[in-house]
Amino acid sequence: MSKIAIFYGPDGGSVNRVADIIKDKIGEDKVEMVAVKSATAADIEKYDKIIFGLSTVGKDTWDSEYSTNDWGKFMPEISKTDYSNKVVAVFGLGDHITYGHAFVDHIGVLGKELMKNGAALVGPVSTDGYEFDESEAVVDGKFIGLPIDEDFEPELTEERVVAWLEVLRPDFEF
Numbered sequence: 001m002s003k004i005a006i007f008y009g010p011d012g013g014s015v016n017r018v019a020d021i022i023k024d025k026i027g028e029d030k031v032e033m034v035a036v037k038s039a040t041a042a043d044i045e046k047y048d049k050i051i052f053g054l055s056t057v058g059k060d061t062w063d064s065e066y067s068t069n070d071w072g073k074f075m076p077e078i079s080k081t082d083y084s085n086k087v088v089a090v091f092g093l094g095d096h097i098t099y100g101h102a103f104v105d106h107i108g109v110l111g112k113e114l115m116k117n118g119a120a121l122v123g124p125v126s127t128d129g130y131e132f133d134e135s136e137a138v139v140d141g142k143f144i145g146l147p148i149d150e151d152f153e154p155e156l157t158e159e160r161v162v163a164w165l166e167v168l169r170p171d172f173e174f
């Protein structure tokens with residue numbers, strides 16, 4: 001069975017920590033970890049089952065001052081791939097207290113770019129249980145990926161991940 005790739009960035013922060021939790025829950029032997037800071041579209045092509053993980057670290061997109069971070073560099077690679085035959089999901093870190101007006105916006109930015117390139121995202125998440133004012137990650141009343149807030153709700157991370165992985169399980173075949 002083909003491996004599930006977790007493309008994550010940045011390295012060494014909350015995204016990395018949650019990516020590790022997801023890897024452990026799926027099973028280390030079934031997962032390949034790929035740090036986006038040194039990845040290209042050729043790496044995306046190697047996998048047919050991909051979970052992308054990122055954080056929102058600015059209200060604007062990666063074009064602005066954040067263009068030098070891991071995802072800023074990797075983002076242009078996203079649109080070089082056709083995702084119509086791949087199984088794809090997204091999780092994203094955010095802070096619902098300080099940035100409730102832009103909560104996990106980059107799940108939305110990335111998710112919409114993936115959909116533009118043929119992806120049917122697996123694992124939409126109900127907004128029930130989340131407090132926020134606005135989020136670009138909400139499409140048709142649901143988050144299009146899994147929001148995690150390690151800054152203010154770290155105690156909810158594990159249960160949110162576990163519930164989400166149950167939704168992903170049939171499509172990702174683990």
Ligand SMILES: Cc1cc2nc3c(=O)[nH]c(=O)nc-3n(C[C@H](O)[C@H](O)[C@H](O)COP(=O)(O)O)c2cc1C
Pocket residue numbers: 009010012013014015016055056057058059093094095096099102103104105150151
């Ligand atoms: C400069 C800066 C801007 C941020 N902007 C947002 C934001 O717009 N929306 C949001 O939900 N979280 C925002 N956050 C919170 C981060 O997404 C959150 O702390 C996340 O856990 C960081 O994960 P990382 O350490 O893996 O990058 C911001 C954090 C920083 C430092």
